[in-house]
Amino acid sequence: MVFNLGFGNAFLHDTQVADHWAPEAAATAQFRPEDDHLWDHLVFQxxxxxxQQLIAEGRDLLHIVCDRxxxxxxxxxxxxxxxxxxxxxLRIGDTQLADFARPEVREMRFALIEETLQNYPVDGFELNLNHYAGGAFFHPDDMERGRSIFTSKAARTASWPCAFPLVSPVAGPLAWTRKPGSARRLPTFWSRRTSRPCR
Structure with missing residues (x-):
């Protein structure tokens, strides 16, 4: 089972290292009806x-989901x-995307993932890299440096996501999309179940 922790910048679980999902959080604005904005769909409402109700009652949604x-x-x-x-x-230029060339962006993500792995009985962690399909992780002029940040094993914040001590890639649900004749699988989930290092 995959559980979305929140909108990526406001979270549904009891985190101490990031913002909570709340009526005043900027991330929830698109889900709130206001004078010039109604619900786009009943599912969002x-x-x-x-x-909102579960959080107001002091319940931790991730614990509820883990228990179930x-x-x-x-x-x-x-x-x-x-x-x-x-x-x-912390954005890439005038976009709404986090700039991973900035160490503080990588540290914020590391902190949230480590906190979740330490405090909840989860089996792994999904890094949803395709929600903003077509979006960049770095400014277009910074792609070469960006590529080295994502692939380097030199330092904790420079080896994203391979620096996580508890996780390693496993084949996800898209593994069937490999090219004919190719044994390559697409790593979409990160699991505690193996200790194989990133390559």
């Missing part, structure tokens, strides 16, 4: 109100929208 997954014998993978906007000064 329902999800927003359910989350365990009761049903399911594996649970929290999912993070990696590129979500983290605020002024």
């Amino acid at each position: 329902r999800a927003y109100r359910n989350a 997954a365990r009761a049903k014998g399911l594996l649970i993978y929290p999912s993070l929208q990696v590129q979500a906007d983290l605020g002024e000064g």
Whole structure:
């Protein structure tokens, strides 16, 4: 089971290292009806109100989901929208995408993932890299440096995502999309179940 932790910059679980999903959080603005904006779809209204009520009651949505997954014998993978906007000064130019050339952006993501892996009985973690399909992780003029940040193993914040001590890639649900004759699988989930290092 995959559980979306929130909008990528406001979260549904009891995090101490990031913002909570709340009526005043900027991330929830698109889900709130206001004078010039009504609900785009009933599903957004329902999800927003359910989350708002459970959080107001002091309930931790990720713990609820973990407990239910365990009761049903399911594996649970929290999912993070990696590129979500983290605020002024942390964006790629005038976009709404987080700039991974900035060490503080990588540190914020590391902190959230480590906190989740340490505090919840999860089986792994999904780095949702395709939610903002077509979006960049770095400014177009900074792609070469960006590529080295994502592939280097030199330092913790420079080896994203391979620096996580507890995780390694496993084939995900898109593994069937490999080219004919190719044994290459697409790593879409990160799991605690193996200790194989990133390559």
